[in-house]
Amino acid sequence: MRVDRRRALALFGAGTAAVAGPSAAQDRTVRFDHGVASGDPTADRVILWTRITPMDPSGGAITYEWSLNPIDRRAGGAKSGRGTTSAARDFTVKVDVGGLDPGRAYTFTFTSNGVTSPMGRTRTLPEGPVEDAVLAIASCALYPGGYFNAYQAIADLPRVDAVLHLGDYIYEYGADGYGAATGKKLNRLVRPAHEIFTLSDYRNRHAQVKTDPQLQAAHARAPWIVVWDDHETANNSWEGGAENHEKDEGSWNRRKAAAIKAYYEWMPIREPDGGGFSINRAFEFGDLATLFMLETRLTARDEQLDYGKDLNGPDGKPDVARFRKRLADPDRRMMGPSQADWLRRGLANSVRTGRTWQVLGNEVVMARVNVPDLRAALGPDKFAAATADLGPDGLRRIDRMAGIAKLGLPYGLDMWDGYPADRQRLYGLISRAKANAVVVSGDSHAFWANELYDAPEAGRRVAVEFGTTAITSPGAGDALPGVPVGQVMADANREVVYSDQAAKGFVLLTLGRTSGKAEMMAVSTILETTFTTSVLKTFTFTPGAEGVSGLKEA
Secondary structure (H helix, E strand, O other), X not given: OEEEHHHHHHHHOOOOOEEOXXXXXXXXXXXXXXXXXXXXXXXXXXXXXXXXXXXXXXXXXXXXXXXXXXXXXXXXXXXXXXXXXXXXXXXXXXEEEOOOOOOOEEEEEEEEOOEEOOOEEEEOOOOOOOOEEEEEEXXXXXXXXXXOXXXXXXXXXXXXXXXXXXXXXXXXXXXXXXXXXXXXXHOOOOOOOOOOOOHHHHHHHHHHHOOOXXXXXXXXXXXXXXXOOOOOOOXXXXXXXXXXXXXXXXXXXXXXXXXXXXXXXXXXXXOOOOOOOXXXXXXXXXXXXEEEEXXXXXXXXXXXXXXXXXXXXXXXXXOHHHHHHHHOOOOOOOXXXXXXXXXXXXXXXXXXXXXXXXXXXXXXXXXXXXXXXXXXXHHHHHHHHHOOOOOHHHHHHHXXXXXXXXXXXXXXXXXXXHOHHHHHHHHHHHHHHOOXXXXXXXXXXXXXXXXXXXXXXXXXXXXXXXXXXXXXXXXXXXXXXXXXXXXXXXXXXXXXXXXXXXXXXXXXXXXXXXXXXXXXXXXXXXXXXXXXXXXXXXXXXXXXXXXXXXXXXX
């Protein structure tokens, strides 16, 4: 379908404040610059969110009212209330509305000082028998990297029950950092202009991203279920630090706490009791599916290994045996014991109660993916043709990949490949529960359709995985234009059925009682405001008594 951005945004009214009543001609003391959102739906509750922008931020607390109304014509079900917000939570508003009907669609608005917000749509999760569920899976929205056309494509879907966002909702870099060249061309440079560290910095970055009308349209379309990845704090974050956090940048714990406070303020998420970073939680789609949202960044993850720092021995030459031993250390973790036990109990209960699917919302790619040698895979003639227009930086990248490929080592040490023992523990939980596990993953800026096995060569299939590409963030295919990176990845790795390393978009996952379907939805461009959306690939799969089937291309 072809979408003209200006026409679509006018229809949604995103980013504008509708004024209620006779006060329209009066001075507006507040605005709703950041739209509305909802999230974390259950059968009887949902989070409603907005941010009230005061014209005078020093003016103290702001009073607001909210209303939620059923879309259908059945009697009853309307809810309303009032509250206050202030600078203490950056004038954001979050309401946890209870007492709702299961499987029911609602509209909602906020009003403050005679100004009414844009209208949002949301729905509760169903109870009892459910025929199907439709989920949009998104990740990695680099604001200067391009227009958020994929968010608009989600907003335009004829049906979406919930949006799963798997992280990198914002990025921490400054205006001269990641994506800056594209940002300058499109006038989408980040604010503040420096790398963000403080609570004020993170709040301002969230605020800028949420002024985007296409993102506002997607938030207003359906409830979101979210989890952070690394860039909500800093690149390649782990429990005790991050690749993009230096000692001279202050306390990591202070920076992490500031980032997560801003995240809780600005995202439609139900916060854990007592605060903290344990946002793993589960959602029941009637008797059809259980969705488990995992946290694998800040609660237990050990520091990533790094080829530059950890591969070479004292003599400066690669010590592969030593590196593999460190990589396979059984004490290295992505998830802590408490989250693993929570997941164990949840998987067992979901299967025992007859739910067809067990979906794992997961930040990073889970499949075994070794680095391919592009030169060897393509052969001299095809390689020369594919790289004819590639500059020296691209060729150096290919040579680095070839060096790792010759050693038979993983593509991504920040992925589950960097924590193979913990992945095996997770696979044991899935197998013991006899779950029909569907893993959805973000972070990689690429589409993936993977079959996950509990051993590299002759192992048993334990799950299927669908990795969603980025909304805008560049992938390996962008760095190596003309090189069929995804196809080489699939040819070189048993678990990779399909990969596209350049397309931008999202995964549309439909779960039925007897089969599932994943559609890789690609937008035609992120550099122009008019775009089309197409289905790049479709894969189907079925549940079974011993676990999910393999993938079939539809």
